[in-house]
Amino acid sequence: MSEKFFSRRSVEQVEEGTQLAPKFDSAGLIPAIATDYETGEVLMHGYMNTEALEKTIKTGEAYYFSRSRNQLWHKGATSGLIQTVKELMIDDDQDCVLLKVNIVGGASCHVGYRSCFYRRISLRDDSSRLKLEFTDREKVFDPKVVYRDNPSPTKL
Amino acid sequence: MSEKFFSRRSVEQVEEGTQLAPKFDSAGLIPAIATDYETGEVLMHGYMNTEALEKTIKTGEAYYFSRSRNQLWHKGATSGLIQTVKELMIDDDQDCVLLKVNIVGGASCHVGYRSCFYRRISLRDDSSRLKLEFTDREKVFDPKVVYRDNPSPTKL
Numbered sequence: 001m002s003e004k005f006f007s008r009r010s011v012e013q014v015e016e017g018t019q020l021a022p023k024f025d026s027a028g029l030i031p032a033i034a035t036d037y038e039t040g041e042v043l044m045h046g047y048m049n050t051e052a053l054e055k056t057i058k059t060g061e062a063y064y065f066s067r068s069r070n071q072l073w074h075k076g077a078t079s080g081l082i083q084t085v086k087e088l089m090i091d092d093d094q095d096c097v098l099l100k101v102n103i104v105g106g107a108s109c110h111v112g113y114r115s116c117f118y119r120r121i122s123l124r125d126d127s128s129r130l131k132l133e134f135t136d137r138e139k140v141f142d143p144k145v146v147y148r149d150n151p152s153p154t155k156l
Numbered sequence: 157m158s159e160k161f162f163s164r165r166s167v168e169q170v171e172e173g174t175q176l177a178p179k180f181d182s183a184g185l186i187p188a189i190a191t192d193y194e195t196g197e198v199l200m201h202g203y204m205n206t207e208a209l210e211k212t213i214k215t216g217e218a219y220y221f222s223r224s225r226n227q228l229w230h231k232g233a234t235s236g237l238i239q240t241v242k243e244l245m246i247d248d249d250q251d252c253v254l255l256k257v258n259i260v261g262g263a264s265c266h267v268g269y270r271s272c273f274y275r276r277i278s279l280r281d282d283s284s285r286l287k288l289e290f291t292d293r294e295k296v297f298d299p300k301v302v303y304r305d306n307p308s309p310t311k312l
Contacts, residue, residue: 004178004286007276008312015267015310018164020277020286033189033198040196045252060279089202090288092265093310096201098273109248111171115256116247120177123216123244129215130160130166130176132246153251154171155179156164 002050004057005019006093015092017127023095024050027064030097032106036115038088038102043108044116046073046124048097060085068153081147105140109152114141157205160213164250171248178209185221186253192263192271193242193256200272201266202229204253209236210297216241218255224309235302237261241256261296268302 006019014021024030029047037045048056051072052063063081066073076082085099090097109116118136125131162175170177180186185203192199204212207228218239222229232238239257246253251255265272274292281287 003284006285010307011310011312014312018275018288018290020288031201033201035198037199039200041199042191042196042254045187045189057277057279057281060230070302085279088277089273089291090275090277091201092267092269092274096273097277098198111248116252117245118175118248120247121213121244121253123213123241123248125213126242128159129162132174132176134174134260135245141291151169152171155168 002054003051004054005023014094019089019095021152022053022090022097023093025095029067032062032064032097032099034062034083034099034101037102040100042117043103044115046075048119053097056085056088056099062101066105070154076104078150079110079141081107083108107140110143110147111142112143114140158210159261160210161206169215176219176246177250178246178253179204179249181251185223185248186210188218188220188253188255190218190255191246192294193258197271198273199257204229209253212241212244212255218257224311232260234306235266235297237263239264263296266303268291268297268299270296273290 006021006022026104028049030050032046034043046064049065052065055063062075064073083098087100107114120135162177164177169240188202188204202220202273205221210218218231220229241255243256263270275288276291289300
């Protein structure tokens with residue numbers, strides 16, 4: 001546990017207090033949601049370990065923990081799409097953080113879209129297998145150019 | 157695995173296709189972010205299992221899996237703060253869903269606030285231990301009245 005964080009002592013302290021006492025899961029991770037500071041749009045969902053959260057707080061740039069590469073991940077180090085953190089929020093039970101960010105270039109998703117959430121699931125659909133509908137077809141950048149030969153982080 | 161979902165066969169299928177092929181983690185869960193459909197504000201972060209995702213799609217109301225109670229959780233069943241899902245999105249690698257919801261009463265957080273994210277972490281703070289700042293002090297409801305003797309879901 002980081003020396004920068006408080007120990008979790010009571011529900012009241014965690015929910016109603018002003019001490020940062022984040023809860024990391026059994027793998028040492030806390031989920032992190034990034035939204036666009038200007039529009040509020042949800043851009044991505046990732047994870048941080050203690051080091052990533054500390055570096056994000058210290059530098060004001062978003063660090064995550066890459067589960068596919070099993071290492072600290074300075075978002076934008078490869079693509080140039082650095083996330084500047086304008087506000088960093090934590091939730092009621094302090095087991096999730098929310099980053100409100102500005103991104104140089106405006107794109108967050110490694111596939112090339114502005115947001116990672118570019119497809120919609122049909123509701124109240126009785127089909128035998130469920131389909132997705134694209135809500136954004138316009139890529140902000142070409143991932144083949146930006147990432148070149150880096151493998152996709154997507155795991156099957 | 158649900159019969160409603162496709163198997164995950166390739167990165168291209170998962171990222172660029174129109175087949176719903178969600179990835180559940182080793183505990184059988186997928187993270188779920190709920191935002192306010194009108195304002196876009198992030199309200200909460202939770203988890204769904206297969207059954208919760210299927211019921212959400214089928215009914216258009218948000219179901220989660222409660223890790224603290226280890227059971228399916230129809231959000232609002234106790235508090236009355238049902239989440240009506242207006243849009244359900246999935247991310248690039250299909251390991252996170254995003255619900256855009258309307259809530260009767262407008263509150264989502266079990267502590268009584270509109271959003272679970274009502275505190276801000278100070279950035280570039282060299283303090284020995286880090287503090288939080290409340291960004292919302294106005295509770296929408298009194299949890300003692302709404303939940304009565306139900307224990308807090310917050311785990312230390």
